[in-house]
Amino acid sequence: MGCFTGSxxxxxxxxxxxxxxxxxxxxxxxxxxxxxxxxxxxxxxxxDVASLVAWxxxxxxxxxxYEREIAASGHxxxxxxxxxxxxxxxxxxxxxxxxxxxxxxxxxxxxVRSLRAGADVVVEKPLTIDAESVRRIGEAIAETGRGxxxxxxxxxSPRNSSLRRVIAEGSIGxxxxxxxxxxxxxxxxxxxxxxxxxxxxxxxxxxxxxxxHHFDLVNWWIQATPTRVFASGGLRFYGAENAAARxxxxxxxxxTGVTGDPFALDLEADxxxxxxxxxxxxxDGYLRDRDVFDPGITIEDNLAAIVDYDSGATMSYSxxxxxxxxxxxxxxxxxEGRAELEVVERGAVLIGDDGRVVIxxxxxxxxxxxxxxxxxSERLVLQRHWEGAQVVPIPDGVGSHGGGDAxxxxxxxxxxxxxxxxxxxAGYADGVKAVSVGIAxxxxxxxxxxxxxxxxxxxx
Numbered sequence: 001m002g003c004f005t006g007s008x009x010x011x012x013x014x015x016x017x018x019x020x021x022x023x024x025x026x027x028x029x030x031x032x033x034x035x036x037x038x039x040x041x042x043x044x045x046x047x048d049v050a051s052l053v054a055w056x057x058x059x060x061x062x063x064x065x066y067e068r069e070i071a072a073s074g075h076x077x078x079x080x081x082x083x084x085x086x087x088x089x090x091x092x093x094x095x096x097x098x099x100x101x102x103x104x105x106x107x108x109x110x111x112v113r114s115l116r117a118g119a120d121v122v123v124e125k126p127l128t129i130d131a132e133s134v135r136r137i138g139e140a141i142a143e144t145g146r147g148x149x150x151x152x153x154x155x156x157s158p159r160n161s162s163l164r165r166v167i168a169e170g171s172i173g174x175x176x177x178x179x180x181x182x183x184x185x186x187x188x189x190x191x192x193x194x195x196x197x198x199x200x201x202x203x204x205x206x207x208x209x210x211x212x213h214h215f216d217l218v219n220w221w222i223q224a225t226p227t228r229v230f231a232s233g234g235l236r237f238y239g240a241e242n243a244a245a246r247x248x249x250x251x252x253x254x255x256t257g258v259t260g261d262p263f264a265l266d267l268e269a270d271x272x273x274x275x276x277x278x279x280x281x282x283x284d285g286y287l288r289d290r291d292v293f294d295p296g297i298t299i300e301d302n303l304a305a306i307v308d309y310d311s312g313a314t315m316s317y318s319x320x321x322x323x324x325x326x327x328x329x330x331x332x333x334x335x336e337g338r339a340e341l342e343v344v345e346r347g348a349v350l351i352g353d354d355g356r357v358v359i360x361x362x363x364x365x366x367x368x369x370x371x372x373x374x375x376x377s378e379r380l381v382l383q384r385h386w387e388g389a390q391v392v393p394i395p396d397g398v399g400s401h402g403g404g405d406a407x408x409x410x411x412x413x414x415x416x417x418x419x420x421x422x423x424x425x426a427g428y429a430d431g432v433k434a435v436s437v438g439i440a441x442x443x444x445x446x447x448x449x450x451x452x453x454x455x456x457x458x459x460x
Contacts, residue, residue: 023048024413027095027119028055028078029086029110030102031062033276034124037405038099039066043075046413054079054093056086061280086110090117097122104209105202108133111148112140120147122412126212127431129204131439131456134432138459141428150431151412152216155424156404158395159378163330163341164221164422166382166392173336175222178315182214182328185346186262189301189321193238193292194255194265198299200442205299207231207438207445211319214328215307216426216434218317221332224309225433225460229440230450233303237322243293255289265289305441306450324348325374337384339392344378347371432458 026042028035042052055078057063067077081089090098098114100107100123108128111121115137127150128134141148154160167175184192192210197203219226236242243251255264256278267278267289277288301321308314327344348371383389410416411425419425436458440451453460 023051024096024415025053025094026050027089027093027098028052029057029083029098029100031055031057031059031066032101033272035066035099035101037409038101039070041409041413043070043073046409047075050413052078053095054081054089056081056083056089058083059280059283059286061283062276065275065280086113087117090114090119095119100124103196103202104129104204108136111137115140115144115146115148118144118146120149122149122151123431125150125152125216125431126204126208126435126438127428128435129208129439131458134435134439134458137428138432148428148431149412150426150428150434151408152213152220152426152430152434153404153408154213154217155220155426156407156411158404159341159343159380160217160221160404161422161424162380162392162394163332163339164424166339166380167221167332167334168223168421171337171382171384172332172334172339175224175311175313175332175334177313177333178218178222179331180214180218180315180317180328181330182211182317182319183323183326184210184319184321185323185326187346188326189323190238190263190292191265192299192321193294193297193301194290195288196286198290198294198297200298203299204435204438205303205442206319206321207233207300207303207305207441208435211303211317211438211441212434214317214319215437216430218307218315219430219433220423220426222309222311222313224311224313226307226437226440226453227310228308228450228452229305229437229444231303231305231441231444233300233445235297235300235302237301238292239297240293240295248293251291251293253291253294254287255291263292300445303441305437305444307437325371337382337387340381340383342377342379344374344376347374347376429460432460436460 028038039052042050055063063080070077079093089095097120100110100121102110104126107123111123114121128137137148166172192198192206197209203209215226252258252261252264256267258264258266267273273288277286281287303319305317306314307317325344325348326346327342330341332339378394380392380394381389382392411419416425436453436456439456440453444451
């Protein structure tokens with residue numbers, strides 16, 4: 001019996017060791033709301049290939065929140081480290097990869113430190129916020145031979161993949177121009193003016209933080225590299241001066257506890273936001289619900305750009321962060337026709353019965369589009385020269401961000417490097433190209449002149 005037990009135990013240990021050997025060991029830096037997607041994947045659907053071993057955050061209260069959730073799932077708790085001990089965390093826990101979901105201005109330091117400590121990096125978009133930081137990351141990659149991936153989940157949204165397929169199949173011929181208009185509503189758009197993004201030194205502004213998603217889509221759709229940017233924009237709706245000009249009167253310092261004001265975000269109204277932020281702001285002083293009409297906001301709420309590409313195509317781009325609906329319109333013109341994608345992600349901003357904005361209506365039970373004129377919808381239309389227009393079917397998606405997150409996570413944790421013919425897997429170079437437009441755009445805003453991206457020396 002003793003021999004049998006020992007033999008069975010040895011076989012069991014071998015299988016366990018083999019299973020563990022097949023799992024990559026992950027560390028996570030930053031446990032705000034965005035981290036939830038990765039935590040859920042690492043203890044859920046992708047736990048067979050990836051294990052969340054360690055994590056770190058400047059706010060211990062947010063780590064407490066996630067630890068309670070993981071403990072409830074029965075999954076082993078990751079080891080907690082202080083942010084200053086990143087290198088020791090990577091070494092002692094033998095981490096293969098680090099996931100970075102911290103504010104944008106911290107990305108470069110964390111990526112470089114992780115690479116040099118011996119781990120590959122997965123970083124939330126944007127890669128970083130300025131040219132000097134891009135160069136630092138590039139130098140660390142060259143020095144270590146490690147990999148960096150920027151997560152562009154919008155590539156995986158079926159509607160965006162469908163447009164990519166139409167262009168790749170040659171249905172509109174060679175691309176000559178793109179028009180891209182993105183509307184952020186007064187729920188989502190306003191939120192960038194409540195939190196750390198409002199300071200351009202933290203986020204690079206919406207040209208970097210938000211629009212890098214959009215610039216990556218165009219780079220990928222038309223398979224071209226941006227070469228020159230001429231930009232215009234300003235803070236024209238949010239901020240204290242605009243509020244005063246419209247006679248809005250005295251404003252509350254923060255939204256929690258305020259009722260009847262559609263621009264006030266009450267963190268008490270959303271259990272998740274309350275738990276992560278309101279209940280833990282005493283640790284680091286971070287206020288998640290500041291007034292969008294505060295003085296000192298340094299980012300723009302209206303942006304426009306003309307972007308030239310090495311293929312000869314040109315894009316006209318616009319971003320508005322105070323629209324009454326949310327979505328985007330893309331028109332791609334080619335030598336043989338035209339493709340048009342229109343997406344309404346939220347037909348109207350929703351106000352609850354208590355007069356407060358619903359933070360994210362799509363996440364609330366019983367949500368349904370309220371606007372009959374502009375319902376939530378998506379439509380891709382292809383029209384070739386001298387032919388009638390046709391609607392291109394768009395497959396159903398899985399998960400958030402237009403159905404793209406689930407596919408992104410599958411590729412990410414299984415280290416997929418090629419999903420031809422769509423080519424949705426983004427590498428380091430794609431991250432650089434995406435932020436290059438915003439970096440050049442910010443410089444153009446300052447100088448009033450067009451900017452050649454090659455002069456930024458980003459290593460593209």
